[in-house]
Amino acid sequence: MKSSTTQLISYIAPGAPATRRPATGAEPYVRPEVGFTPRWFHDSLGVDFSERWHADPAHRRDAISAMAHELRRRFPRHGIGGVADADHPVDLLTGAFGASAVPAIYGVPIRYAADLWPACEPEHLTAEQTERLEPPDLDVNPFFRDLMAQAEWIAGRVGRIEGYVSWQGVLNTAYRLRGEAVFTDMAMAPKRAEHLFRCVATTMVDAMRRLYAVQRDSGVDVWHVTVSNCLVNLVSPRQYRDLLLPFDRWIAWGRPIGIHNCAWTADPYVEHYATIPGVAYIDMGMDSDIAAARDAFPDARRAVMYPPTDVASKSREETGRDVARIADHYGPCDIVFADIEAGVEDARVTELFDLCEHVSHEHDARRSQGRRRR
Structure with a gap:
């Protein structure tokens, strides 16, 4: 069933990086989404996030159950992780392979660690390899076939394949394939960069569809x-508009889209994001002009990425004061307290x-008073 609202909200499953999921329409004015790093679970429970966690859905199910029980024990008033039944978790997909799925489809080896999210080995394409690159045939791609086998296992054991794979974004994945040379390509060989971006976008859409x-x-x-533009602050607004925006628009076509801008400010890119049809979620860093962003995206669920260093210090x-300012200038919105x-x-x-909760109640009270005056 589709959600009754076209908005998306931030979602951090146990042990997974943040992604997005449909809103219910009953979210508080300021909704916190809290998530912890793999090291938090490793130190607390001994959960091992090495390759087996990502490749074996039965093993991952048991780990998610243990993590959900720990979250419920330590934070009984709050549904951190979104697991309704800790004994029988249903979302066994979110978090698998972290941000490395699309690079792995292209043959990039994944480096696993017991207490970290997986990372891509730095085996970057040469200029010649980039120009000859073609989207892989997913019918015969070993990594994608293994991923779909996991989905089939989940369907057989749980009945429903809940959850989301992180397909990342065009620039994020292009960087993992080409390394820092992708930025040189954008300036000096834009046709080469465009070809790489088209390959990545085609693979993202093909994998999603399947x-x-x-x-x-x-x-x-x-x-x-959902697209993750974590590296967008490393390119100019003009480069984003000319070389990346067309692919973000194509990926989004006909569907609600969540845009993870991530970096400290989205200001140089907001006017371009606003041309993407169906923006249902957008997040940005604390230094962004959040009031202007609210005006630019009045119908989207907005979110602020609250720095984990600020959570700690x-x-x-x-x-x-931060929460009150965010609520006044940006709400209704999520505040994402990720990577604790x-x-x-x-x-x-x-x-x-x-x-x-306190700030949400204050805003609810103000709205109630305003309605009574009318």
Whole structure:
């Protein structure tokens, strides 16, 4: 079933990087989304995020169950991770292979670690290899076939293939394939860069289409797309407009899209993002002009990426002022408290929820008073 709203919200499953999922329409004015690094779970429970966690859905199911129980034990008032039944988790897909799925389709080896998300080995394409690159045939691609086999296993054991693979974004994946040379290509050999971007975008859309089809057959209708533009601040607004925006628009065509801008400011790119049809979610860093972003995306669920360093170091009063400012200039919105490390006290995490709840109640009260005056 499709959500009753076209908005998307931030979603951090246990042990997974942040992604997006459909909103319910009942979100609070300021909604916190809290997530922890693999090291947090490794230090707390001994969860091993090496290759087996990503390649074996049965093993991952048991680990997710253990992580969900730990989150419920330590934060009983808050549904961190979104696991409704810790004994029987249904989303066994989100987090698998981290941000490395599309590079792995292109043959890039994945480097695993017990307490980290997977990373791509730096085996970068040469200029000649880039110019000859073609999108892989997913019917015979070993990595993609293994991923689809996981989906089939989940369907057989759980009945429904819930969750999301991180397909990342065009520039993110191009960087993992080509390395820093992709930025030189954009300036000096734009046709080469454009060819690489087209290959990546084609593979993203092909892989999404195939996975969404088997999910739909299992009763899960994944309709939205999400793109991660973590590296966009390394290119100029003109380069984004001319070389990357056309692919973001193509990926989004006809579907709600979530845009993960990630970096400290989205300001140089907001006017271009606003031309993408169906923006249902957008996030950005704390230094962005969030009031202008609210005007640019009045119908999207907006989110701020709150720095994990600020979670670790700021006082309650300082964070409270941040939350109030975000609510006043950007709400209704999410605040994404991602990548919380081991060493941050549980009381501090609970404090984040309390601050968001307090500000949400204040805004609800103001709206109620305004309606009574009318």
